Amino acid sequence: xxxxxxxxxxxxxxxxxxxxxxxxxxxxxxxxxxxxxxxxxxxxxxxxxxxxxxxxxxxxxxxxxxxxxxxxxxxxxxxxxxxxxxxxxxxxxxxxxxxxxxxxxxxxxxxxxxxxxxxxxxxxxxxxxxxxxx
Numbered sequence: 001x002x003x004x005x006x007x008x009x010x011x012x013x014x015x016x017x018x019x020x021x022x023x024x025x026x027x028x029x030x031x032x033x034x035x036x037x038x039x040x041x042x043x044x045x046x047x048x049x050x051x052x053x054x055x056x057x058x059x060x061x062x063x064x065x066x067x068x069x070x071x072x073x074x075x076x077x078x079x080x081x082x083x084x085x086x087x088x089x090x091x092x093x094x095x096x097x098x099x100x101x102x103x104x105x106x107x108x109x110x111x112x113x114x115x116x117x118x119x120x121x122x123x124x125x126x127x128x129x130x131x132x133x134x
Contacts, residue, residue, distance in 0.1 A: 014057050014058045014099055017056070018056075019056035019059075019061055020056060023054040023055065023056050023061050024054075026054040026061060027053050027054045030053070031075065031077060031108065032108075032112070033075050033077070033108040033111035033112050034053070034063060034075050034111075036111055036112065036115065037064070037073070037075060037106075037111050037115075037118065038053055038064070040115070040119060041064055041073075041122075046119075046122060046123070046126065047123070047126050047130075049066050049068055049069055049126065050066060050067070050068065051064050051065065051066045051073075052064065052065050052066070052067075055072075057072075057096065057099065057101070058095055058099070059095075060092045060095060060096070062074065062096070062101075062103070063075050065101075069102075069125070069126060069129050070099075070100050070101050070102060070129075071101065071102055071103075071104065071122075071125060071126075071129075072096050072101050072102070072103040072104070073103070073104050073105075073106070073122065074089070074103055074104070074105045074106070075106055075107075075108060075111055076089070076105055076106070076107050076108065077107075077108045089105075093105075102125065104121060104122065104125060106118050106121075
């Protein structure tokens with residue numbers, strides 16, 4: 001397993017401390033699919049990368065975030081099928097992309113019923129990320 005050791009730890013300049021309490025509330029009230037995915041991401045289980053839950057960035061909160069990979073992961077429940085929520089998701093993803101963050105989206109159903117392919121998609125992202133020069 002190759003990990004880009006040359007990458008320096010840097011402070012996230014777009015961290016929004018005003019959302020800290022709300023993020024804590026979301027962590028304490030996680031959905032079943034978020035909990036199940038977290039069990040696979042926590043403790044550097046994915047190729048040694050450190051993921052965080054409910055990470056405030058700018059005016060948004062990502063369900064899961066890995067700074068080293070510049071990767072956000074969103075788990076979308078039923079409400080994300082609503083047009084209003086989809087538009088908000090599009091704005092959020094565009095904003096994250098402006099920060100250089102890639103966002104992978106999975107539905108609750110994918111996490112609950114097809115975890116193997118969810119993990120494969122994350123693994124594929126990691127392996128492609130590691131191929132890119134620093």
